[in-house]
Amino acid sequence: MGNPTSGQEATDHVAKILREAIRAGEMAPGHRLVEFDLADRYGVTRAAVRGALLDLTGEGLVERIANRGARVRVIPLEEAVQIVECRAALEGLCAARAAEHVQDADRELLRAIGAGMREAVGSGDVMSYSKLNQQLHAHILRLSGQKVAAGLLERLNAQIVRHQFRLSLRPGRPQTSLPEHLALIEAVCSGDAPAAERAAREHLASVAEALRRSTEEK
Amino acid sequence: MGNPTSGQEATDHVAKILREAIRAGEMAPGHRLVEFDLADRYGVTRAAVRGALLDLTGEGLVERIANRGARVRVIPLEEAVQIVECRAALEGLCAARAAEHVQDADRELLRAIGAGMREAVGSGDVMSYSKLNQQLHAHILRLSGQKVAAGLLERLNAQIVRHQFRLSLRPGRPQTSLPEHLALIEAVCSGDAPAAERAAREHLASVAEALRRSTEEK
DNA sequence: GGCGAAGAAAGTGTCAACAATCCTGAGAGC
DNA sequence: GCTCTCAGGATTGTTGACACTTTCTTCGCC
Structure with missing residues (x-):
């Protein structure tokens, strides 16, 4: 039952981890979310991280700037x-x-x-x-x-x-x-x-x- | 200024077209949204269509089932x-x-x-x-x-x-x-x-x- | 004729390499 | 000292081929 390294399941898994981390304040607003690093840290492919970041962007938790990557959104x-x-x-x-x-x-x-x-x-x-x-x-x-x-x-x-x-x-x-x-x-x-x-x-x-x-x- | 066939811009373009089509009722609820067909019809890559469908899913307009594709969501x-x-x-x-x-x-x-x-x-x-x-x-x-x-x-x-x-x-x-x-x-x-x-x-x-x-x- | 297995067809999901872009900092010119 | 330019490196964005799943179809067997 070890989590897969990619696929929908992996995407959801990473999204969940990140959501929790943001919620708990482990990743402060403004913190950069580099796809490669996250993929490495959580042992999944970059595609999975990418998908997760896209999801979180839709939820308003993460902010993405074209070609510059994602970061934890600062909520004024x-x-x-x-x-x-x-x-x-x-x-x-x-x-x-x-x-x-x-x-x-x-x-x-x-x-x-x-x-x-x-x-x-x-x-x-x-x-x-x-x-x-x-x-x-x-x-x-x-x-x-x-x-x-x-x-x-x-x-x-x-x-x-x-x-x-x-x-x-x-x-x-x-x-x-x-x-x-x-x-x-x-x-x-x-x-x-x-x-x-x-x-x-x-x-x-x-x-x-x-x-x-x-x-x-x- | 011809719309690109891929990239963020194309994704947004397709998402906009689909949103409008769904709104106008051209695509009835339950209508299947086949990635390849849409890509062909709108002259963009499948990746662009895919991204658009993902976005629309986040907005609750489209429903996706793993390996079975997307369809216009039926709202009871x-x-x-x-x-x-x-x-x-x-x-x-x-x-x-x-x-x-x-x-x-x-x-x-x-x-x-x-x-x-x-x-x-x-x-x-x-x-x-x-x-x-x-x-x-x-x-x-x-x-x-x-x-x-x-x-x-x-x-x-x-x-x-x-x-x-x-x-x-x-x-x-x-x-x-x-x-x-x-x-x-x-x-x-x-x-x-x-x-x-x-x-x-x-x-x-x-x-x-x-x-x-x-x-x-x- | 009904049933189920096997194979083909239709689509979606994934990946790894490659392309494009943006920041950084060093160096030239003023 | 200041600005401007331009490699170099870091990161994201894209692509096309291929793998996988599901569904449909055909065919053999009872």
Whole structure:
């Protein structure tokens, strides 16, 4: 089952590795992605790397300049804010739909996540909180049944994970976002679609605001 | 200046032709896209066609199955409805922002489009109405300054133009959508962001509803 | 006649060499 | 000291042949 050195599978494999590396910040924005080096490092052909870079370009994670190669795309703060605004619109939609579809089992699950979040913030465990945050959003998307919106959100999220991760490390940020998350959970669980939409949008408006503020300071 | 037979330029050229052909319905959903044939028809190399198909796949217009080639993707009605719902969320955002940025020159332009629409519907000129419709949406996007949302909407629109075009030909449909468009224009012009968002969302909710209904009949 | 294997046909997928392009830095000329 | 030019090297872009997969067709066998 050793990964092949080329082919569609290899392309996907490399794309996955690179996505993860970019997400984790191992490859900083602006970092050059030389086809030959990557092929060498991951033991695949240059064609596979090339394909992966093409894919990632389509996803907006990588930027290519003709004859000059690819690099990790730098997402300006202004764009990151717009991305969050789009997320607000789309997650608002999903939260509303999720509230319409919620079942008892889902309520239990969501509230368990909420409890975990409260605990994580209480003990200052930022990593756990971040994980639960992802789980929460993922569950709401699944509940909403909105596959198109989920696809768009996945793309958008991949582009700003770095910005958002940095944000989550700021002192006081979890204390701000926790009540917003809890409000979202309660709104969805109560089946109140307009309230759920409002909660999702308010939460993301708060993220956008925090992002904007992070320009001045830093 | 004759178009090259290969290279990035040729790839883009072919992608553009295919996009247009799919949009115009010359290539029905499900239509097979054989690399060699297309290369022959458009006088480019197979590599160029291949690249174009890869791009279009990323845009969701084309579907590829390993070793079996590409075909025009069939967008099920259920998905088309979800796309319209996403559009509602995103265009709502854009309409609100547009209302915040609107200037006198823009008001004149938007109202001129509105007047043109009224006239087109009055004289039953569906083609003009459709064109003006596109112009209206494009202007609102530009006004909003939301480049990210504009990019997402472009992708989404490309996927459902066919559904939407068929819809616009239904008797009575223009009469329904005209007042919605006029309301949107007035809301944006008056600078009332929440009203503009509401108008955009109501309009697209009506489109979604019409789409859903078109399943039963036909 | 029905069934399945084998072979041909149609297309797509891959590769490795080659071509084109862009950056770098050294050196000539002003 | 400054600019301009031009090899040289590093990297990306392209190509055409070939390998592989899937599908279609034919033919032999029961």
